[in-house]
Amino acid sequence: MLPIALERSIYGLITTPVLHLALEHGIFDRLLADGPLPSSSVAERIGADADTVERLLLVLAAFEVVRRDADGSFHVPVEIAPFVARDSASYVGGFVNHMVMDAPGRLERLAEYLTRGKEAADAARPAPYDEFYRDEQSTQDFMDAMWDLSYGVSQELAALAGLDGHRRLVDVGGANGPFAVAALRQSPELRAVVFDLAQVGPHLERTRVEHGLADRLSFVAGDFFHDDLPAGDLIAMGYVMSNWPDRECLELLRKAHAACVPGGRLLIMERLFDDGRDGPIATAVMNLEMQVETRGRHRTPAEYVELLTSAGFVDPEVRRSTRDKHLVIGCKPSG
Ligand SMILES: C[S@@+](CC[C@H](N)C(=O)[O-])C[C@H]1O[C@@H](n2cnc3c(N)ncnc32)[C@H](O)[C@@H]1O
The missing domain is CATH 1.10.10.10 (Winged helix-like DNA-binding domain superfamily/Winged helix DNA-binding domain)
Known part of the structure; x- marks a missing residue:
């Protein structure tokens, strides 16, 4: 045996x-x-x-x-x-579909990364989101995966974040709205804007209609490396930092800081490595997957705290959910 x-x-x-x-x-x-x-x-x-x-x-x-x-x-x-269970908020079907349909082909790249390094091996490949959004079907599959991956835990994250007193959530890279919808359901005073690439717009619109959110949920199309972010008192980034290297993360966090009104807060929502980086399993596996799917990686709480304080946020705090995705919070001083 x-x-x-x-x-x-x-x-x-x-x-x-x-x-x-x-x-x-x-x-x-x-x-x-x-x-x-x-x-x-x-x-x-x-x-x-x-x-x-x-x-x-x-x-x-x-x-x-x-x-x-x-x-x-x-x-x-x-x-x-x-x-x-297909109708459950915690359903893993879309995520499993994404892994099975996309991961094996991409994992083959690891052999090339081992010998040539990622940068050289990826030089002739399309950028990650050009690949995810290459046609209608793969865009839909990616959106389904994001919803299944994030909607269930977002209900817990929204409660953990404490949304009382916040009026305008800007969900940067918010996809088809899993966190925005969970937040809007919990906080009747809140309005949410999802800022994401233009291809995502029709998917967010479908969510808005399906969830009867009328004018509470809107979409702003843009590229967060080229455009300013819409202003809000709650800036969320779920599974965005893990797509990018530190330099790009810092650039995004500085933009988030500029977009955040004084007294507002930043919510980073990510898988976290244990301090010693010896687990958990899902983070270690997805850290490898991030290398083949994106240019990013998973980080420890201390690494996120370092990034968000470098961007000007203060009073960092880590709040853990019972699932794979956790909160790292930063505040923008009132003035
Ligand atoms: C891994 S998904 C995370 C989706 C969602 N926030 C969640 O937590 O499930 C990353 C999101 O970032 C968006 N994104 C990637 N590059 C972007 C860019 N340059 N500008 C704006 N959004 C971008 C993608 O379209 C995608 O919706």
């Missing part, structure tokens, strides 16, 4: 696509609605090949994503259910 850590590392290559198939083909939907079920009943209900469904479920059971009862039926454990 291989040590369990090595076994999971090797066979994880198969587990992620299996999870993806189970999400996409409604295996979790059926188990959640009608389970526990034998694999043959799941196969019948989704109109799929019974032998293949059984093998998929056995992999998921071995990895403890589903459980197999004594009579051979399968069910979804309660701690997994919120993440695989």
Whole structure:
């Protein structure tokens, strides 16, 4: 037997696509609605090949994503259910789709990075967001991934941030609005502007209509390296810093400082490395993924504090959620 850590590392290559198939083909939907079920009943209900469904479920059971009862039926454990239920705010389907469809091709670049270095290897490649937004479908997939990755935890982050007294949120790189919507739902006084690349506009508009946010949510198209940011008393940046090297982050944070009204606050929302950079697993993995997807990396709380204080923010504070994304807050002095 291989040590369990090595076994999971090797066979994880198969587990992620299996999870993806189970999400996409409604295996979790059926188990959640009608389970526990034998694999043959799941196969019948989704109109799929019974032998293949059984093998998929056995992999998921071995990895403890589903459980197999004594009579051979399968069910979804309660701690997994919120993440695989399609209508749940914590649904991981869009993010898993993004990883399965995009990561393997990009991970092949690592071999080239190892020998030539990232800068030389990427020289002839399109910029990261030109690649994500290369056509309608990939833009939609990226937006779905951002929503699934961020909406659930944003409800917690908005509560942790404490929005009382704030009037105008500017969500820089706010995508299709996962944090803006969570914040608007929690704070009736608040208005939100999402500042993002023009390709994102129609997706934010769809969110605005679907969530009935009328004039409370608006979009400003722009490039944060070339344009000024709209002014607000709450400037949010979720998974933006992790896309860029320190120099660009500092440039963005200085722009955020200029856009923030005196007495306002900055919210950086990111995965965080432990102080010793020895975990957590998701941050270590996504730190590697950031290298192939973007030009950025994940950081420790101290590194974010250093960046935001260098940009002029004061009273830095780290507030942790129960999930993967946390808050690093800075304040702009009142005057
Ligand atoms: C990783 S996504 C994060 C989305 C969302 N804030 C979240 O936390 O899920 C980064 C966002 O930054 C936006 N972005 C990237 N480059 C940009 C630029 N130069 N100007 C404005 N927005 C940009 C992308 O379009 C995308 O919506």
